[in-house]
Amino acid sequence: MIKIENLSNPKEFWHYFIEISKIPRCSGNEQRIREYIKQESENLGFKTEIDKVGNLIVSIPSKSENTIPLIIQSHLDMVCEKNENIMHDFSVDPLKLREIKIDGERWITAEGTSLGADNGVGLANSLALMKKISSKELEFDNLDFTIVFTVNEEEGLFGAFQIENDILKKEYLINLDCMSDETFVIGCVGGFYTIVDIKLERIELAEINKDLIPVKIYIKGLAGGHSGLDINKGRGNAIKILAKILYKLNKEFEIYIDVIKGGDNFNAIPRESWATLFLNESKEKLTQYLDELELQINKRLETFNDNLEIIIEDLDKSQLSNKIIEPKLQQRILSTLYLLPHGPILIHPKLDNFLHSSTNFAIINTKTSRIKIQYLHRSFDKQISSEVTEKIKALLHLGGLKSKVKPAGGYGIWDPDFTSKLLKTSIKCYTELNCEEPKIRAMHAGLECGVFADKCPELEMITMGPNVEACHSPDERLQVKSVEKFWKIFISVLKELSKIKN
Structure with missing residues (x-):
């Protein structure tokens, strides 16, 4: 049994990560996880809508006239892989989480199956952010949030392809589908x-x-x-x-x-x-x-x-x-x-x-x-x-x-933009927190940002997240201490963006 109090901060992240791990969410089977996040968002006081293909959009409007439109985006589904000798029905069974140690480092993994940290960490971070905004523990008066949860990313970025272009007509987008806390991704292959x-x-x-x-x-x-x-x-x-x-x-x-x-x-x-x-x-x-x-x-x-x-x-x-x-x-x-x-x-x-x-x-x-x-x-x-x-x-x-x-x-292909304001802000925040510059790279993987770049070329985007290893396999694991490191970076970037004057 994993005890939240023994894990890193924020505790809200771990609460939500454990909860969503109980909900089956293989690609094409996102109904239950979508309903859970929708209900939780509404309970926190935020407006939700579901588009024609099942993408969930949560709106947290700005309280300021100096509005900075920002999208926080992650995907609802996961790759469901298991070892041949494991009895697990991904359509109904919850994942069995456990803690392991590798070279003294604490990691969370699942017993004999993929963990779904790709992109469960994005879902949990988004929910933790909403929780803290709702309780007024965090305030970003100038940021006009659109929090987007897309369907069926793993089998072809289906939700990203079908999302309405108007939803993407914002200033910035932070995608929470990165696997390294020392890296910002600003491009990806097609x-x-x-x-x-x-x-x-x-x-x-x-x-x-x-x-x-x-x-x-x-x-x-x-x-x-x-x-x-x-x-x-x-x-x-x-x-x-x-x-x-x-x-x-x-x-x-x-x-x-x-x-x-x-x-x-x-x-x-x-x-x-x-x-x-x-x-x-x-x-x-x-x-x-x-x-x-x-x-x-x-x-x-x-x-x-x-x-x-x-x-x-x-x-x-x-x-x-x-x-x-x-x-x-x-x-x-x-x-x-x-x-x-x-x-x-x-x-x-x-x-x-x-x-x-x-x-x-x-x-x-x-x-x-x-x-x-x-x-x-x-x-x-x-x-x-x-x-x-x-x-x-x-x-x-x-x-x-x-x-x-x-x-x-x-x-689509997402070509790197080394001059973007969002990238410069993110580098500044990372460097101040960690006394070194982050790694800036493109990804040899399909990201929804590649689709968004086709739909809305002027949208400035970046991808970030905590350390996840061996994703899409039964060895998939999430580093415990990295969750807190990433959270500090993420919140620092949001605070810095909220200071920008349009």
Whole structure:
């Protein structure tokens, strides 16, 4: 049991963070969390409205003639990831929070599931701010607050895309979706989705006319993580590792594949994957071969917090289809999967040690007549992402596969503005509080600010927040002391903004 009194200040933050952790809020299932925040906002005396797509807008009008219009923005949903052995229904079950220590530092995490600190910290900070304004503990007479809670950020920034432009016609916007208390984010890459369909041909298992062993090969133990922020850290992709294993098995043994499956979210590096297949060899030989392969792969991954496990599960023939992928087609598919891109594409030519473009091989699913693959490319240049899609298409063509490759939308690029008044104010406040300057960076991740920048180019924006690590994975954690550090910065920026004369 986590006790609020043992945590950092403000206590209002922890009260709300714990409360919202009890409310299911996977992307597309934001009704209950929206209703909770709406009711709490109204209880505090503030006007609320819900737009046509479910975004919640709370208004706290200025008490001054010298009005400074400011948006505080966060998103309602979270990425719902769990370990395979964890019994947790994200549609109804509350998260089980616990405190851990890493190198003497206190962190809050969840048992076997993602924590939802992305963007639960934004929700909790917004609610704590409203609570203190309502009680008059904090006063910002000149600030005209619009506090925006958007829906379905994690699956494509849907709420941000659909928000009315008039809501964004303000002076400043502070987005509370940053993962580092020493960093201000002032730009982000755009995201571009690609869907691949590969046509399958199947044959009757009886046509093989051999005594085959049915097995499931399961990949687990990988760290995963955010497919933008962690894509350059060398972590293993469970789909790519499975593709490598199946490619090598297909050369070493006779295998006949039924299903290949892995990944379940564009925004997460796949941590787990599996394939069901028939094997024309003893299980002992397969186990020996995979044990050696596991050692080889782990040797490469050992510095990246991965611990690959290759698990072989015995199956009954009744658990698999009577039809398998046609063997020659299977060989071409495995060769292509082995070669398909994943990871960093280009380092930024102007920003030191910053990733410009990347791609995440996010999801693979097998149906009776097709294999479906889903990609998310990220870049500061839309043309580069288009070229990655073209290369995927060319590779499928070279593999002789009947396939369709199509772009599936995306979100905007937020170009950094180093001259903005909001940035200068934030740097001043941070430096005065911490006796050093903050880090100023752009984000290799999709932020709603990228969409807002398209809708309202004149809006000055910044992203800030406390320390969150391993977001979008069951290792996600929020640093306890960082919550207080960030709160002081956040409130200092608001106080400084309220002094600005328009």
